[in-house]
Structure formats: C-alpha cells, structure tokens
Amino acid sequence: MYPTAFDYRAPASLDETLSVLKERGDEAKVMAGGQSLIPLLKLRFARPELVVDIGRLPHLNAIGRDDGHLVIGALARHVDIENSPEVAASALMLAEAAHWIADPLVRNRGTLVGSVCHADPAGDWGSVILAMHADLVARSASGERVIHAADFFKGPFETALKPDEVVTGVRIPVGKGRGGGAYLKLERKVGDFATVAVAVHLHLDGNKVEAAGIGLTAVGPNNIKATEAEHFLRGKEPTDEVIAEAARIASDAAEPKDDIRGSAAYKKDVVRVFVQRGLKAAVARAKEGRS
Numbered sequence: 001m002y003p004t005a006f007d008y009r010a011p012a013s014l015d016e017t018l019s020v021l022k023e024r025g026d027e028a029k030v031m032a033g034g035q036s037l038i039p040l041l042k043l044r045f046a047r048p049e050l051v052v053d054i055g056r057l058p059h060l061n062a063i064g065r066d067d068g069h070l071v072i073g074a075l076a077r078h079v080d081i082e083n084s085p086e087v088a089a090s091a092l093m094l095a096e097a098a099h100w101i102a103d104p105l106v107r108n109r110g111t112l113v114g115s116v117c118h119a120d121p122a123g124d125w126g127s128v129i130l131a132m133h134a135d136l137v138a139r140s141a142s143g144e145r146v147i148h149a150a151d152f153f154k155g156p157f158e159t160a161l162k163p164d165e166v167v168t169g170v171r172i173p174v175g176k177g178r179g180g181g182a183y184l185k186l187e188r189k190v191g192d193f194a195t196v197a198v199a200v201h202l203h204l205d206g207n208k209v210e211a212a213g214i215g216l217t218a219v220g221p222n223n224i225k226a227t228e229a230e231h232f233l234r235g236k237e238p239t240d241e242v243i244a245e246a247a248r249i250a251s252d253a254a255e256p257k258d259d260i261r262g263s264a265a266y267k268k269d270v271v272r273v274f275v276q277r278g279l280k281a282a283v284a285r286a287k288e289g290r291s
C-alpha cells in the first residue's frame with residue numbers, strides 16, 4: 001500500500017525543526033530512521049499531514065560520556081551502539097540488546113531514540129532504558145525538559161512526549177559503583193520481535209546490591225519496570241535464593257496475553273527464568289568489572 005499524501009520537510013538545524021513543530025506539531029510526525037514510521041505510513045495506520053525528517057540534523061548521532069552518564073544522541077543508530085567502544089566499556093547490556101534488534105538492514109537505519117519514541121510494547125530499547133534508570137532529553141521551542149524513562153511510557157505506542165517536542169538524546173547513569181547488566185530475548189526466529197525479553201542491571205556495593213533495574217519486553221501494554229523486584233534486591237546480598245525470589249516478584253509484574261507466540265502462563269514463566277539468569281549474569285559481570 002502507498003501512504004496518504006503528506007508534506008515533507010527536512011530541516012537543516014534543530015532550531016528550524018522546533019519552529020516547524022511549534023507551528024504544525026499537531027499534524028506532524030518526526031522521522032529519524034523511518035524503520036517504524038514508514039511501515040506505519042504505508043499501512044495507513046499513521047496519516048500525518050507533514051513528515052519532519054530529522055535524519056540530517058548535525059551532531060545528534062554522538063555517543064559519549066558526560067558527568068557520570070553515557071549520552072546517546074537521537075540519531076545514533078542501533079549499529080552505532082552495537083559497535084561503540086564507549087558502550088562496550090560502560091554499559092555492555094546496550095551492545096547486547098542492539099544485536100538482538102531486527103536484522104542488519106534495520107540496525108543500519110533505525111535509532112534507539114526512534115524505537116523508544118515509537119513505544120511498541122515489544123520494542124527492546126524501552127526495557128533497557130527502564131532497567132538503566134535513563135532520562136530522555138526533550139526539546140521544544142519553549143525549552144528543554146528531562147523525562148525519566150519510568151514516566152515516559154503511557155501505553156501501547158503512547159508516550160509522555162508533546163506534539164511539538166523532539167527527543168535529542170538519552171542520558172544513562174553509568175558512573176556509580178561496580179555495575180553489570182544483561183539483555184535476554186526469546187524470539188521465534190532470528191530478527192523477530194520478542195516473545196519475551198528482559199533487561200537487568202545492578203550496581204554492587206561490596207557484596208550487596210546498591211541499586212537494581214529490571215525492564216520487561218512484550219509482556220504488557222508497554223515496556224514494564226519491575227519496581228517491586230528492584231526494591232526487593234536493594235541492600236541484599238545477591239545469593240541464589242534472593243535472585244530466585246526477585247525473579248518470582250518480577251514475573252508477577254508481567255501482564256502478558258495469550259497469542260501466537262505463546263500462552264500468558266508460559267510467558268510469565270519465561271520472565272521468571274530470564275530475570276533469574278539475567279541477574280546471575282549481571283552479578284558476575286559487576287564482579288568482573290565488565291559493566
């Protein structure tokens with residue numbers, strides 16, 4: 001199918017983008033890599049009057065460190081994250097997650113920020129940013145605001161973003177203590193969306209968990225932050241028993257549905273097993289200093 005007719009703008013600067021969105025945000029869609037938006041246009045699930053292509057904006061593809069944070073620009077693609085030495089050194093889970101996304105064609109065009117703004121409950125990055133306690137930096141003509149990942153997802157394909165806002169990047173705290181993470185994904189075949197996936201990250205202080213983050217993919221109306229399991233882990237030594245109980249609590253937070261990928265009961269159990277495995281891997285990585 002062909003998309004309905006739309007105007008197309010490709011601003012040369014962020015300021016120009018923001019002034020276009022100030023005037024026409026309600027009828028516009030921002031496009032980064034187009035890997036989710038273009039299929040939506042072609043299926044006519046989205047019918048914007050204007051597409052604002054930010055793909056040529058300068059400086060937004062950077063990946064770097066700033067004040068204890070890993071900062072990923074809005075135009076950094078999945079493949080950039082997968083191959084980034086900065087990511088490998090400070091947040092290995094991101095490189096792991098990037099490799100699970102789609103296929104090389106999609107990974108060469110699509111962006112982490114575009115995926116998060118698309119807010120597909122089966123999207124992999126949503127769980128990663130929830131587990132890493134990340135912030136999204138949003139800009140509009142009236143200024144900048146920071147949105148915690150935990151406040152960003154409002155439902156399937158719905159976010160806290162306003163129509164005149166553009167996300168310029170994601171800030172992920174990486175400076176504190178000995179950290180380790182893992183991303184585990186079950187898919188029917190290579191390149192598929194998740195049947196279930198989990199993102200797990202923790203920091204150790206001595207033998208105890210100082211902070212933990214757990215995000216769940218494809219088991220609810222949006223990516224889910226397993227807050228109770230995170231709280232349960234805090235201050236405890238991550239023994240096998242503690243990890244098993246945290247995994248059980250995390251699986252209680254999942255709200256999967258029966259579908260062609262499996263039954264709800266099966267998916268809940270995969271969450272439990274993956275969180276357990278993920279936490280063990282995260283503890284091992286934190287102890288080895290492998291982030």
Ligand SMILES: Cc1cc2nc3c(=O)[nH]c(=O)nc-3n(C[C@H](O)[C@H](O)[C@H](O)COP(=O)(O)OP(=O)(O)OC[C@H]3O[C@@H](n4cnc5c(N)ncnc54)[C@H](O)[C@@H]3O)c2cc1C
Nearest residue numbers: 030032033034035036037102110111114115117123124167
């Ligand atoms: C064949 C195929 C397989 C896929 N498999 C997977 C998979 O296994 N796992 C997975 O997680 N994803 C998968 N995807 C989805 C894809 O990886 C991401 O959703 C996509 O890369 C989104 O990034 P993008 O830059 O292409 O965003 P776009 O398609 O350009 O935009 C997506 C949405 O985000 C908005 N947006 C984009 N950037 C911004 C911004 N900076 N500020 C505000 N709004 C913005 C757009 O308006 C639009 O609503 C797959 C896609 C395809 C086509």
